[in-house]
Amino acid sequence: MAQETTQAPPSARTAPARALLPFILPAVVVGVAASLLFVGVSTAAEQLQRVLWGPLPDALGVGRWSVLWMFVMLTATGIAVGLVVWKVPGHAGPDPATLGLNAPVLPPAVLPSLLLATGLMLAGGPSLGPENPIIAANVSLAAWLGGRLMPRTPGTLWPVLAESATIGALFGTPVAAALVISEALAGQPLRGRLWDNLFAPLTAGACGAMTTTLVSHPTFDLGLPPMGHPRGTDLLAALVIASVAAVLGMCAVYAFPYVHAAFRRLRHPMLMLPAGGVLLGGLAALGGHLTLFKGLSELGQLARDPEGWSAGEFATMTVVKLAALLVAASCGFRGGRIFPAVFVGTALGLTAHALVPAVHPSLGVATGVLGVLLAITRQGWVSLFTAAVLVASPAILALLCIASLPAWLLVTGRPQMQLHEDGTPVR
Incomplete structure (x- = not known):
């Protein structure tokens, strides 16, 4: 009886240096x-x-x-x-x-x-x-x-x-x-x-x-206080905040095709974009000037004083900024969704810290950003990377990796915040 042998598949060959140098x-x-x-x-x-x-x-x-x-x-x-x-x-x-x-x-x-x-x-x-x-x-x-x-x-x-x-x-x-x-x-x-x-x-x-x-000379570090050795309560907070952030982001994702269709009914950019500007003006009146623009410099103002606003004010900024992102992306303004989504996640994380002071602000911000970005971008590595860079606290890395798992289960396989030409969402 012939002896059967199992041959491992050949591994990919490494390119020689001369093949890479021209690039x-x-x-x-x-x-x-x-x-x-x-x-x-x-x-x-x-x-x-x-x-x-x-x-x-x-x-x-x-x-x-x-x-x-x-x-x-x-x-x-x-x-x-x-x-x-x-x-x-x-x-x-x-x-x-x-x-x-x-x-x-x-x-x-x-x-x-x-x-x-x-x-x-x-x-x-x-x-x-x-x-x-x-x-x-x-x-x-x-x-x-x-x-x-x-x-x-x-x-x-x-x-x-x-x-x-x-x-x-x-x-x-x-x-x-x-x-x-x-x-x-x-x-x-x-x-x-x-x-x-x-x-x-x-x-x-x-x-x-x-x-x-x-x-x-750009920087993404918000200068929040570093987090010490993680505890069991920190793990629970990370799981909850990231999951809530992912659900909140998915609310905007599901609303996106409907808001976009409403603006498309206006049929002309001189109607769609001014109408979007009017709605954004109303949202700015509700959320204040920190909810304007792409959000990076405004993030710094929030991070410099995490205790400077109440939980209600942070929550208002979270909802208003997410609504402003939804309107601006739907009515025809040319721009991306990553940076305002980072603001949404940061404000949500600071809301959690204001509601439960035991939640470390760095942990709240990192996990909030992680969940919102997973929902809005569907880019797992970018979401983890951005959340980690914002707080520059090595102790949070393991918590972020764990918190990403339930958040990813909430968003994977669902519509994305991007549409086909016919207005249906990309999956």
């Missing part, structure tokens, strides 16, 4: 260029924001954070972005509700209007971040220029490099880019080892992150 130069160029575009748009928007929300209302004798000025500015931003979408060539690209982090390659003629609409949105106050349109612009520019300047380089490489570079620039570290790309590669057949496939994207992400760090 270094394109990755470096894309990384630096993507970061400079992000910093340029962000800086221009910040300068415009300082004028619109500082000297201009002061000169008019109106309080810069008064209900009147917030209402006027958000409505005016809706009109301005509506004009760009209506009249400027390219019309600011496709419906932003149909876009995620994996952006399509757009024609170069679309990009000026897309970047203009993004800058106006960032300066005017709607609750969206720069990530989606900046990724789309960098992906399109890299694919268009790379295909002409280096035609022998595989065309599929340029979007991956641009996305990695932009994510590295946005978060100030290439780790986020590596996590996103590795998650995207998880369901695809790989040629060679995973690290070989990550070599060029990681190079682009590192260059993008380093360029942003040298130019604008």
